[in-house]
Amino acid sequence: APIRLADYQPPAFLVDKVSLTFRLAPNTTRVLSRIAFRRNPDGPGGPLKLDGDKLTLISAQIDGTPITPTLTGTGLEIDAPDAFTWEAEVEIDPEANTTLNGLYMSNGMYCTQCEAEGFRRITYYPDRPDVMAPFEVRIESDLPVLLSNGEEIERGDGFALWHDPWPKPAYLFALVAGELVARSDRFRTMEGRDVALNIWVRPGDEDRCDYAMDALKRSMLWDEEVYGRAYDLDVFNIVAVDDFNMGAMENKGLNIFNSRLVLASPETATDADYQRIESVIAHEYFHNWTGNRITCRDWFQLCLKEGLTVYRDQQFSGDARSHAVQRIEDVQMLRARQFPEDAGPLAHPVRPESYVEINNFYTATVYEKGAELIGMLRVLIGDAAWQQGCKLYFERHDGQACTIEDWLKVFEDASGRALSHFARWYHQAGTPRLSVSSRHEAGELILTLAQETRPTPGQPEKSPLHMPIRIGAIAPDGQEVVADTVLELTEAKQEFRLPCQTPEAVPSVLRGFSAPVILDQPLSTADKALLLAHDTDPLSRWDAGRSLGKEALMAMILDDAAPDPTYLDALGKVLSDMDLDPAFQALVLALPSDEDMAQTLAEGGATPDPLRIEAARVALSTAVAGQHRDTLANIHDSLAPTGPFSPDAGDAAKRSLRNAALALLTRIDNGDRARAQFDTASNMTDSLAALTCLLRIGDGVTEAETFRKRWQSDRLVMDKWFALKVGTAPGETGVGIARELADDPDFTWKTPNRFRAVVHALGANHSGFHAGDGSGYAFVAEWILRMDPVVPQVAARTMTVFQTFRRYDADRKALAEAALRRISEAATLSRDTGEMVRRILES
Numbered sequence: 001a002p003i004r005l006a007d008y009q010p011p012a013f014l015v016d017k018v019s020l021t022f023r024l025a026p027n028t029t030r031v032l033s034r035i036a037f038r039r040n041p042d043g044p045g046g047p048l049k050l051d052g053d054k055l056t057l058i059s060a061q062i063d064g065t066p067i068t069p070t071l072t073g074t075g076l077e078i079d080a081p082d083a084f085t086w087e088a089e090v091e092i093d094p095e096a097n098t099t100l101n102g103l104y105m106s107n108g109m110y111c112t113q114c115e116a117e118g119f120r121r122i123t124y125y126p127d128r129p130d131v132m133a134p135f136e137v138r139i140e141s142d143l144p145v146l147l148s149n150g151e152e153i154e155r156g157d158g159f160a161l162w163h164d165p166w167p168k169p170a171y172l173f174a175l176v177a178g179e180l181v182a183r184s185d186r187f188r189t190m191e192g193r194d195v196a197l198n199i200w201v202r203p204g205d206e207d208r209c210d211y212a213m214d215a216l217k218r219s220m221l222w223d224e225e226v227y228g229r230a231y232d233l234d235v236f237n238i239v240a241v242d243d244f245n246m247g248a249m250e251n252k253g254l255n256i257f258n259s260r261l262v263l264a265s266p267e268t269a270t271d272a273d274y275q276r277i278e279s280v281i282a283h284e285y286f287h288n289w290t291g292n293r294i295t296c297r298d299w300f301q302l303c304l305k306e307g308l309t310v311y312r313d314q315q316f317s318g319d320a321r322s323h324a325v326q327r328i329e330d331v332q333m334l335r336a337r338q339f340p341e342d343a344g345p346l347a348h349p350v351r352p353e354s355y356v357e358i359n360n361f362y363t364a365t366v367y368e369k370g371a372e373l374i375g376m377l378r379v380l381i382g383d384a385a386w387q388q389g390c391k392l393y394f395e396r397h398d399g400q401a402c403t404i405e406d407w408l409k410v411f412e413d414a415s416g417r418a419l420s421h422f423a424r425w426y427h428q429a430g431t432p433r434l435s436v437s438s439r440h441e442a443g444e445l446i447l448t449l450a451q452e453t454r455p456t457p458g459q460p461e462k463s464p465l466h467m468p469i470r471i472g473a474i475a476p477d478g479q480e481v482v483a484d485t486v487l488e489l490t491e492a493k494q495e496f497r498l499p500c501q502t503p504e505a506v507p508s509v510l511r512g513f514s515a516p517v518i519l520d521q522p523l524s525t526a527d528k529a530l531l532l533a534h535d536t537d538p539l540s541r542w543d544a545g546r547s548l549g550k551e552a553l554m555a556m557i558l559d560d561a562a563p564d565p566t567y568l569d570a571l572g573k574v575l576s577d578m579d580l581d582p583a584f585q586a587l588v589l590a591l592p593s594d595e596d597m598a599q600t601l602a603e604g605g606a607t608p609d610p611l612r613i614e615a616a617r618v619a620l621s622t623a624v625a626g627q628h629r630d631t632l633a634n635i636h637d638s639l640a641p642t643g644p645f646s647p648d649a650g651d652a653a654k655r656s657l658r659n660a661a662l663a664l665l666t667r668i669d670n671g672d673r674a675r676a677q678f679d680t681a682s683n684m685t686d687s688l689a690a691l692t693c694l695l696r697i698g699d700g701v702t703e704a705e706t707f708r709k710r711w712q713s714d715r716l717v718m719d720k721w722f723a724l725k726v727g728t729a730p731g732e733t734g735v736g737i738a739r740e741l742a743d744d745p746d747f748t749w750k751t752p753n754r755f756r757a758v759v760h761a762l763g764a765n766h767s768g769f770h771a772g773d774g775s776g777y778a779f780v781a782e783w784i785l786r787m788d789p790v791v792p793q794v795a796a797r798t799m800t801v802f803q804t805f806r807r808y809d810a811d812r813k814a815l816a817e818a819a820l821r822r823i824s825e826a827a828t829l830s831r832d833t834g835e836m837v838r839r840i841l842e843s
């Protein structure tokens with residue numbers, strides 16, 4: 001039965017203190033708990049109810065008296081006095097725990113993942129975020145490194161004792177034990193606290209931690225400078241593990257990371273990896289305040305910590321690199337991942353109202369759209385009120401478990417503005433479509449803005465939202481004649497008048513992507529080219545180019561048109577503009593993705609044909625390369641690496657432009673340049689880029705083998721190899737390659753990273769996944785069924801590749817539906833995957 005926000009009740013009991021003892025053994029770990037409970041004066045009353053899952057209860061006592069609680073299937077229940085000490089001993093089997101949820105083993109090392117509801121697999125407890133308590137943890141084991149939250153207060157032969165003074169919910173609990181080595185450093189906070197920093201990895205990986213450590217120190221400083229938030233313990237530990245469900249986890253004082261988001265060296269990591277490591281290290285660190293010190297009342301409030309923390313890590317990365325490039329990449333990602341979610345059967349509000357399995361709601365909507373709402377809020381109330389509101393949030397709610405209402409209230413108080421209309425963004429699912437028309441009359445630019453949101457599952461009626469629309473206007477000579485202005489759209493349709501003496505001025509709308517909407521603004525190709533050449537807002541400038549590219553592709557897909565010369569010329573101007581950031585040029589040069597095109601076609605009521613989309617993209621790339629051959633060759637030659645590799649933004653930008661040029665040139669030179677680059681590359685970015693180019697043109701067989709031999713024993717690089725082989729396969733060849741790789745002895749599929757490298761990579765390869773005979777659907781379904789009993793969260797996550805299946809033609813739809821039925825009819829299915837398949841099939 002679904003859990004509903006409307007049914008929220010405060011906990012019956014609060015916890016004053018938790019003491020845990022772990023006697024670690026692979027199959028028979030004993031967990032002893034001693035918990036001080038007190039009846040919640042604001043609670044509903046009733047018995048003590050503790051969550052528990054896959055636990056063997058050995059004994060339980062209340063105030064020292066042995067008791068026999070009633071086991072309920074999801075935990076236990078017992079009548080209890082108003083204040084008492086609970087003691088229990090349970091046995092668990094970490095080695096048999098393949099779910100990577102709770103306490104499990106990875107490469108002989110013990111580690112935990114408790115968010116959202118993994119703690120109940122460790123011991124009986126009120127496993128809900130609004131129960132916060134200080135923890136003391138004793139770990140007994142002969143392993144050399146024993147870690148938990150907070151600070152180590154005692155260490156002896158075969159044990160360690162940890163104390164975390166900051167009250168926290170159980171989902172932030174963590175324990176790690178193993179043969180690990182640390183890369184260590186120190187950071188002195190603005191409050192004068194001298195913090196020991198450690199990144200714990202398997203022996204052999206210690207020389208790949210420098211970048212993560214650097215990113216951590218920069219994150220700590222940034223949160224002090226920008227938000228006035230200092231770290232609050234004497235030690236900060238990060239552990240890298242190979243077997244991990246998601247990216248990383250912000251456990252108090254003991255962040256646990258998927259090793260791919262920690263380990264990096266120039267030879268093994270790409271610029272994209274470095275960038276991702278920097279942002280995830282920052283993200284998890286920033287959670288210390290937005291998530292840990294102030295946490296969520298219940299899991300419906302997940303966006304309270306995730307949307308805000310994504311917003312903060314995006315700001316940080318923008319400060320560290322380039323705001324323009326960061327914003328473009330964030331928008332690209334939102335469109336690629338969140339828009340399809342919001343347009344399909346899995347659409348849900350940023351703050352959902354019900355769920356069956358909360359792990360299914362760690363979504364692009366909660367995270368990325370959640371971050372967009374914060375950005376909009378800030379634009380609406382202005383920087384000063386934003387800063388004051390944040391300060392108020394930290395002051396008022398430190399140590400509490402909060403709701404979105406608490407969050408909005410601080411900004412109402414700080415700004416004096418009512419935010420009840422804006423709050424609708426948190427409740428209403430679906431991406432609004434913003435239609436823009438403009439005219440010029442008597443010295444005024446008149447903009448008519450209209451918004452509409454289509455129905456989503458469970459929400460047939462939609463109301464207009466309150467959205468900030470940043471605009472400007474550019475005259476034909478390239479001058480900005482209407483300066484940057486924020487319009488506030490609150491109704492279904494509104495007219496705005498702005499003084500403007502240039503009748504031919506082209507309105508630039510939705511600058512900075514000021515609201516997460518689909519923009520429908522009928523501009524001529526000439527107007528788009530003007531904005532691409534002259535808009536003062538980099539996001540709008542890039543988007544004008546992307547819109548031109550989409551239009552060109554659309555004509556090629558639907559009408560067999562030739563590549564649009566306006567687009568080709570416009571790209572030429574961007575390429576030869578030496579004042580532009582090369583990273584920006586590279587983004588403009590990248591053609592709209594297949595997902596982008598499928599989405600746009602479906603949105604307009606057409607049926608996307610994955611093979612036609614791919615063919616058009618290849619034809620347009622070839623045309624761009626043909627027309628700009630010399631400029632591109634010059635870029636590729638002149639940006640050849642000089643000196644040692646540096647992962648900094650400046651060098652990465654040059655590599656990205658150079659490799660974007662290579663991708664185009666490979667379309668017309670039979671892969672000569674790519675082969676040469678592959679043979680001489682001394683860093684992973686250039687090596688992988690060259691191999692990608694070759695594989696995309698159906699070449700690169702020997703290079704792929706060379707690459708594999710060289711990196712055979714490096715798990716993270718081999719993940720890239722698997723993903724690349726499947727992801728780049730042209731036409732319908734992806735399925736055959738995926739099948740072949742699934743039989744490879746190195747396809748250790750129980751490790752989520754390797755599974756994703758094949759199965760998700762096929763899901764992201766449009767022409768392969770949507771192969772006309774349904775083999776792509778069948779392959780993915782087969783692997784979901786295989787993964788489901790082993791790591792249900794990963795199986796359920798994989799289901800998202802089916803969320804767009806209703807976009808396609810009748811034959812494909814029937815084949816996808818048959819694959820989905822096979823999943824839904826499986827004899828046993830996890831709650832995770834069961835909920836996903838039901839939602840996808842039912843709407």
Ligand code: ARG
Binds near residue numbers: 115116248249359362
């Ligand atoms: N709080 C983590 C983060 O965003 C994500 C953990 C999600 N894990 C899960 N099993 N749902 O950094």
Ligand code: ZN
Binds near residue numbers: 283287305306309
């Ligand atoms: Zn997070």
